[in-house]
Structures are given as structure tokens and as C-alpha cells.
Amino acid sequence: MSDGLASLAIASYGWAGIAAYPLTGPLLAFRAAKGKEDRSRRLERFGYPAVDRPQGPLVWLHAASVGETLAVVPLMRELRRRDINVLLTTGTVTSAEIARYRLKDEVLHQYVPLDVKPAVRRFLDYWRPDVALSVESEIWPTTLMELHKRHIPQILVNARISDRSFERWQRHQAIAEALLGKLSLVIAQSDVDAERYRDLGAWPVIVSGNIKVDSDAPPCDPVVLDRYKLQIGDRKTWAAISTFEGEEKIATMVHRALRAHTGLLTVVVPRHPERSDEIEAMMVERGMKVARRTRNDPITPDTDVLLGDTIGEMGLYLRLAEIAFVGRSLTAEGGQNPLEPAMLGCAVLSGPQVGNFRESYQRLVRNGNARIVRDAEMLAKAVHFLMTNDLARHKMIDAGMESMQEMRGALTATMKGLEPYINPLTVQARLEPRIVSQG
Known part of the structure; x- marks a missing residue:
């Protein structure tokens, strides 16, 4: 032209x-x-x-x-x-x-x-x-x-x-x-x-x-955090954050596959909170007991999923877990930014479709903080391995902290x-x- x-x-x-x-x-x-x-x-x-x-x-x-x-x-x-x-x-x-x-x-x-x-x-x-x-x-x-x-x-x-x-x-x-x-x-x-x-x-x-590396870690209400941690107790917890349609189903599959072995709690934070009603309905249909943040539901021993359906509280949800799957990477393309979970002390898991954040993922994978999974089965295996292997999980978390310092x-x-x-x-x-x- x-x-x-x-x-x-x-x-x-x-x-x-x-x-x-x-x-x-x-x-x-x-x-x-x-x-x-x-x-x-x-x-x-x-x-x-x-x-x-x-x-x-x-x-x-x-x-x-x-x-x-x-x-x-x-x-x-x-x-x-x-x-x-x-x-x-x-x-x-x-x-x-x-x-x-x-x-x-x-x-x-x-x-x-x-x-x-x-x-x-x-x-x-x-x-x-x-x-x-x-x-x-x-x-x-x-x-x-x-x-x-x-x-x-x-x-x-x-x-x-x-x-x-x-x-x-x-x-x-x-x-x-x-x-x-x-x-x-x-x-x-x-x-x-x-x-x-x-x-x-x-x-x-x-x-x-990336300027975001120089940001402060996302804040949270310490009173709410302490209350949830008391309710969770010693249960194993992982988070699926910034999820897009289809990835909540995958998180549910992972939970059902692992809960008998680990007694885990799954935290799901959809990228678009307005989808939370349909997400909850899907989970309930699959036998999940769901606590929603907007309802201020307590996390009881039989709660399967904490549905993070609020805006501006990612700092809360990530502080409840040491493993975070970052969405828009398995059922949608582009990926979401992995820097917040890395700076808040989470081992990062992601699907392969992360073109929008390729450099960040390359750095985190190379340094040992992030792992790429191909599908729901591989995600379930990675979550199970990290939950049951404290040394491997903490090594990934430490690598993330070092990466954040390098990238500032x-x-x-x-x-x-x-x-x-x-x-x-x-x-x-x-x-x-x-x-x-x-x-």
C-alpha cells in the first residue's frame, strides 16, 4: 500500500x-x-x-x-x-x-x-x-x-x-x-x-x-487474610488465577483428581468476575462445595473451592497459596502476567499459549520459577508434585524472588x-x- x-x-x-x-x-x-x-x-x-x-x-x-x-x-x-x-x-x-x-x-x-x-x-x-x-x-x-x-x-x-x-x-x-x-x-x-x-x-x-516488576506487591486486608488462613488451617492450597472460559473446568478436574490424596483447597480467580455465577453453577453441578468471596462465605473443612469473585484482591488470593496456575494459557491465547504470583512467593504454572508475556515466562522458566504444562492431566501432575515435594516447591519460589530482583x-x-x-x-x-x- x-x-x-x-x-x-x-x-x-x-x-x-x-x-x-x-x-x-x-x-x-x-x-x-x-x-x-x-x-x-x-x-x-x-x-x-x-x-x-x-x-x-x-x-x-x-x-x-x-x-x-x-x-x-x-x-x-x-x-x-x-x-x-x-x-x-x-x-x-x-x-x-x-x-x-x-x-x-x-x-x-x-x-x-x-x-x-x-x-x-x-x-x-x-x-x-x-x-x-x-x-x-x-x-x-x-x-x-x-x-x-x-x-x-x-x-x-x-x-x-x-x-x-x-x-x-x-x-x-x-x-x-x-x-x-x-x-x-x-x-x-x-x-x-x-x-x-x-x-x-x-x-x-x-x-x-517491564515496569510491572518495579511495582509493590499487590496489597490485601491483613484481617481478612488472617481469618482465611485460620479457616484453611493446614490444608494444601493452590490457586488458578486470571482464568478464562474452560480453565475453571480444568481447575475443577484437577481438584477432583487430587482432593482424595491431599485434602486440598482450590482458589479460582476468574479474569472476568461477572462470569462467577455460571462458574459456581458448573462447579456445584460437578459436586463441588463453593465459598464465594463476595458472599463472605467461610471456608469450612468440606469447602472445595474459594471463588475469588472480587476486584482488586489478587494480593489476598495469592497469599493463600504457594502454587499458582496463570490462566489464558490453556483454553485461550496470549497468557496473563506471571510477575505478581512470582513476587508474592508462588511457584508458577502456565499453559503454553503465553505469547503476550513470552519474555517474562522465558526468564522465569530459565531461572526455575515457572513450568509450562500442556493440558489438564499435566497440570494435575505438576500441582500434585509441588504440593507433596516441599523442597521442589520452595526452590521454585526462591527462584521467583531472585528473578524479580534481576528484572527490576x-x-x-x-x-x-x-x-x-x-x-x-x-x-x-x-x-x-x-x-x-x-x-
């Missing part, structure tokens, strides 16, 4: 967005009815603000969903330490709740505007960001072009690109170059990610590592890359009076 055709394709995307704009209201209402949008904050999706813009420099940071939001918590806190205002936008209800739980009033939060000109322009006119940061792989053509027109630097941080996304971009190389060439900087997680972004037309590109430093590298854009804002922020404008 020629440069002219690429420009036409991008323009056509914008025209299509304007044509579809009248339909977005009913669409968002439908999504709100399904619990996928916050009904009370739908106007934010059209670029209307819900809070005042503070005076002084402001960095707009967009993180699509939960994983991306958690990954950049250290970066947001570093920006706030420099007295720079941070506006965080996210696209899902779950990520908004995570932001509120983890960051409270440290940053401003809004839902990201729809990628159509009226919404994006309204959003940018009001918030007037000095720098725009996107996390991992978020590229929205209309937003990107509008930022470029306003000469607002756009930087992709903690950037990664999956095999599938890379192949898709390569099929539209001219469009990729037209869009990614508008970025002021790409800060990639790995050498592979960096090379791929360069191949697609981004420049300059530097490598930082991404935040420092990221801030170094951002210095030309952030340092002037730091000076400005510390010279200006701190008052709130009235919009």
Missing part, C-alpha cells in the same frame, strides 16, 4: 467514526445494561469532563484495562512525586475500580473518550495535556492524529506487541508507518518488542524492561527516556501556584 492510500485509509477511519457517532449513545447504553460501561459516567466517553482540570502541567496516561493499569502504577506515582498532575484514562469498568482501589486520589481518572473526532477534540480542548502516554500497545488512529495536529508529544511506554498484532500490522505496513511514525518515542519491554516497533516505522525506540530497573530506564519531556514539566510544576481552575 502506498503512502497516499495509507493516508486515505486513516482518513476513511475518521469519516466512518463521524458517520457512526449518532449510534454510539445506544451502543453505550446497551453496554451499560450488560455491566460493561459505568452508566453514571457515560458522558466521559463522549469527551465531557467529570472533574475540574487542575492548574499546571498535566500528563495524560491511557491504560486500556486492568493489566495495563497495574503495570504503570509506579510510573504514575513517580510523576506525582515530581508534582506533575496525572490524568489516567481507562476503557473498562474493572480497570476503573482497580485505579480507585490502588491509587485513590493520587491521580485524576476519566473513562477514555471514543476514538471519534467530536469526542477526542472535546476531551483535548478541556484537558490540554502536555504529554500523552499510552501503555503497552494502545494505538487509536483518530486520537493519535489529533494529538499530532496539536503538537502534543505521544509516547508509548512499557510497549509490547504480540505475534498476532505484529503480523497484522505487517500486512498493512504503510498504515503502520503512517501512524507509528507520529509517536515521539517508544519505550519497549524487550529487545524483540523494540525491533518490531522499529520495523513498523516507529522511531526512536528504546528498551526499558524498568522504571528508572523509563524515566530516563522520558526526561526530555518530563523534566521541563517538573520545573514548571514546582514554580506555579497549586490552585484548581474552574474549567
Whole structure:
């Protein structure tokens, strides 16, 4: 595709967005009815603000969903330490709740505007960001072009690109170059990610590592943790976290295969808690007694499964186990991030489909913290082996802790890359009076 055709394709995307704009209201209402949008904050999706813009420099940071939001918590806190205002936008209800739980009033939060000109322009006119940061792989053509027109630097941080996304971009190389060439900087997680972004037309590109390694371990309520540990007693416990459809059935199969031998408790934390009713029904049909966190059910000696159906409590669930299977890796593709279980002292198990986190898994497998399993039978054998072999389990846990120490430093590298854009804002922020404008 020629440069002219690429420009036409991008323009056509914008025209299509304007044509579809009248339909977005009913669409968002439908999504709100399904619990996928916050009904009370739908106007934010059209670029209307819900809070005042503070005076002084402001960095707009967009993180699509939960994983991306958690990954950049250290970066947001570093920006706030420099007295720079941070506006965080996210696209899902779950990520908004995570932001509120983890960051409270440290940053401003809004839902990201729809990628159509009226919404994006309204959003940018009001918030007037000095720098725009996107996390991992978020590229929205209309937003990107509008930022470029306003000469607002756009930087992709903690950037990664999956095999599938890379192949898709390569099929539209001219469009990729037209869009990614508008970025002021790409800060990639790995050498592979960096090379791929360069191949697609981004420049300059530097490598930082994964910022999430520099995060604090996810917190939990110590009172709740102590209560559950008292109820569990000396029972063997393992967790299946960030599970996708089909993986809860596999966790149930593993539990049924092992409970007679080990008397174990299984903790299941679905990636999408709204599926918990159907997950519980499936488990009950298979003879499981299920305790749900949202009901505050006690864990009794005959409880088979603790269903972790809450948001923001991964720190609790992982502290109850020393073995964690990380989902989206057996019945779905891409994998989920294994760093949280590793930093909280869990031996990590995963299916083979972990393309989105290949480098993290390669490091953990190489260092001895993670093992890859092919199917339910292999998972059951791995869980049984680790539960009954304290030496092997503790060796894997120690390897994870060492890996986390080796991988730290991404935040420092990221801030170094951002210095030309952030340092002037730091000076400005510390010279200006701190008052709130009235919009």
C-alpha cells in the first residue's frame, strides 16, 4: 500500500467514526445494561469532563484495562512525586475500580473518550495535556492524529506487541508507518518488542524492561487474610488465577483428581468476575462445595473451592497459596502476567499459549520459577508434585524472588527516556501556584 492510500485509509477511519457517532449513545447504553460501561459516567466517553482540570502541567496516561493499569502504577506515582498532575484514562469498568482501589486520589481518572473526532477534540480542548502516554500497545488512529495536529508529544511506554498484532500490522505496513511514525518515542519491554516497533516505522525506540516488576506487591486486608488462613488451617492450597472460559473446568478436574490424596483447597480467580455465577453453577453441578468471596462465605473443612469473585484482591488470593496456575494459557491465547504470583512467593504454572508475556515466562522458566504444562492431566501432575515435594516447591519460589530482583530497573530506564519531556514539566510544576481552575 502506498503512502497516499495509507493516508486515505486513516482518513476513511475518521469519516466512518463521524458517520457512526449518532449510534454510539445506544451502543453505550446497551453496554451499560450488560455491566460493561459505568452508566453514571457515560458522558466521559463522549469527551465531557467529570472533574475540574487542575492548574499546571498535566500528563495524560491511557491504560486500556486492568493489566495495563497495574503495570504503570509506579510510573504514575513517580510523576506525582515530581508534582506533575496525572490524568489516567481507562476503557473498562474493572480497570476503573482497580485505579480507585490502588491509587485513590493520587491521580485524576476519566473513562477514555471514543476514538471519534467530536469526542477526542472535546476531551483535548478541556484537558490540554502536555504529554500523552499510552501503555503497552494502545494505538487509536483518530486520537493519535489529533494529538499530532496539536503538537502534543505521544509516547508509548512499557510497549509490547504480540505475534498476532505484529503480523497484522505487517500486512498493512504503510498504515503502520503512517501512524507509528507520529509517536515521539517508544519505550519497549524487550529487545524483540523494540525491533518490531522499529520495523513498523516507529522511531526512536528504546528498551526499558517491564515496569510491572518495579511495582509493590499487590496489597490485601491483613484481617481478612488472617481469618482465611485460620479457616484453611493446614490444608494444601493452590490457586488458578486470571482464568478464562474452560480453565475453571480444568481447575475443577484437577481438584477432583487430587482432593482424595491431599485434602486440598482450590482458589479460582476468574479474569472476568461477572462470569462467577455460571462458574459456581458448573462447579456445584460437578459436586463441588463453593465459598464465594463476595458472599463472605467461610471456608469450612468440606469447602472445595474459594471463588475469588472480587476486584482488586489478587494480593489476598495469592497469599493463600504457594502454587499458582496463570490462566489464558490453556483454553485461550496470549497468557496473563506471571510477575505478581512470582513476587508474592508462588511457584508458577502456565499453559503454553503465553505469547503476550513470552519474555517474562522465558526468564522465569530459565531461572526455575515457572513450568509450562500442556493440558489438564499435566497440570494435575505438576500441582500434585509441588504440593507433596516441599523442597521442589520452595526452590521454585526462591527462584521467583531472585528473578524479580534481576528484572527490576524498568522504571528508572523509563524515566530516563522520558526526561526530555518530563523534566521541563517538573520545573514548571514546582514554580506555579497549586490552585484548581474552574474549567
